Amino acid sequence: MRPTAIQQPTQSKEEAQAPTPSTPRSTATVIKSTAKPVASPITPMVSTPSAIAGEKRRGIDCSFVALSKKFSGTKPEFLTEAQRVLQHTVLSLLNLNACLRWGEDEQTQYSKLVEKSTELVGSKAQHDCARHLGRMHEVLEQISEAFDDRGSLFRRRKDPIDTYQASSQEIRQLSTVIGGLLPMITKTHGELIALAKEFVELEVTLMGSSLAARYIVEDVWGDAKQGESEYAALWDRSVSLLKTVAQVTRGSLLRHQATDNIQRLIGQIQDGILNMLPAWIEAVTTIRQQPSKTDTDLYRVKTDLGDIIAKVKGN
Numbered sequence: 458m459r460p461t462a463i464q465q466p467t468q469s470k471e472e473a474q475a476p477t478p479s480t481p482r483s484t485a486t487v488i489k490s491t492a493k494p495v496a497s498p499i500t501p502m503v504s505t506p507s508a509i510a511g512e513k514r515r516g517i518d519c520s521f522v523a524l525s526k527k528f529s530g531t532k533p534e535f536l537t538e539a540q541r542v543l544q545h546t547v548l549s550l551l552n553l554n555a556c557l558r559w560g561e562d563e564q565t566q567y568s569k570l571v572e573k574s575t576e577l578v579g580s581k582a583q584h585d586c587a588r589h590l591g592r593m594h595e596v597l598e599q600i601s602e603a604f605d606d607r608g609s610l611f612r613r614r615k616d617p618i619d620t621y622q623a624s625s626q627e628i629r630q631l632s633t634v635i636g637g638l639l640p641m642i643t644k645t646h647g648e649l650i651a652l653a654k655e656f657v658e659l660e661v662t663l664m665g666s667s668l669a670a671r672y673i674v675e676d677v678w679g680d681a682k683q684g685e686s687e688y689a690a691l692w693d694r695s696v697s698l699l700k701t702v703a704q705v706t707r708g709s710l711l712r713h714q715a716t717d718n719i720q721r722l723i724g725q726i727q728d729g730i731l732n733m734l735p736a737w738i739e740a741v742t743t744i745r746q747q748p749s750k751t752d753t754d755l756y757r758v759k760t761d762l763g764d765i766i767a768k769v770k771g772n
Contacts, residue, residue: 601762
């Protein structure tokens with residue numbers, strides 16, 4: 458048997474003439490068939506910055522003119538720094554803890570700079586050099602006394618050249634040791650000069666923070682916040698920073714003096730030990746090789762020795 462073919466149903470004449478489904482009958486049908494489902498319109502969520510987040514972009518506005526009128530006679534660099542501090546201060550974030558720690562970093566930096574300055578001023582190289590120069594001064598003084606030591610009939614009891622010869626080895630050793638300390642001492646001198654500049658910059662920062670704190674207390678908060686903990690804390694910090702500024706100023710005089718002392722020490726080594734003393738030793742050695750020593754020769758080396766002693770002593 459052959460399989461029976463399944464015939465497709467035939468369309469009537471009316472059905473054949475009817476429009477196909479692809480042909481839209483009305484506008485409503487088009488929208489229904491082609492438009493994608495659309496959700497109900499919702500207003501998008503926009504992240505608005507909070508009050509604190511917004512204030513982070515705005516500090517305390519204060520003109521340079523206003524600060525110069527309030528703090529008349531104050532150095533311009535102090536006022537500029539105070540204005541900078543105010544511009545970076547968010548008032549709503551200035552709570553009690555922030556007030557208590559106002560300028561804390563600057564005072565910590567001051568402590569570190571003072572510690573470094575103390576180390577430089579009291580360095581071992583300077584201490585050793587001063588000790589060796591003191592011994593050199595003693596030895597040279599003994600030789601100088603031999604030039605003035607005369608016996609009866611104006612005859613010297615000691616030959617000053619022989620006195621030098623007896624101490625020549627120690628003099629050379631001292632010269633070598635002292636000259637070897639010069640690079641370290643020169644480096645210390647340079648570091649002290651650089652440190653002085655850091656203190657000047659820190660003084661500006663400290664003073665600016667102190668003035669800014671006072672401005673906030675007196676002009677921004679005023680009577681409205683007087684009596685509150687933040688008011689008292691920030692005022693105390695302003696006063697404390699001002700005291701640190703005074704100590705920086707007072708200490709700068711001591712540091713300047715210490716720098717001058719080291720510079721004088723460098724001069725003692727360079728001129729006295731490395732320049733004048735070798736020339737004197739050469740002259741004495743030449744006189745010693747001569748068959749006879751004239752008073753003129755001895756007077757010349759005696760005078761030069763006096764200049765060396767004065768230089769080594771730091772005069």
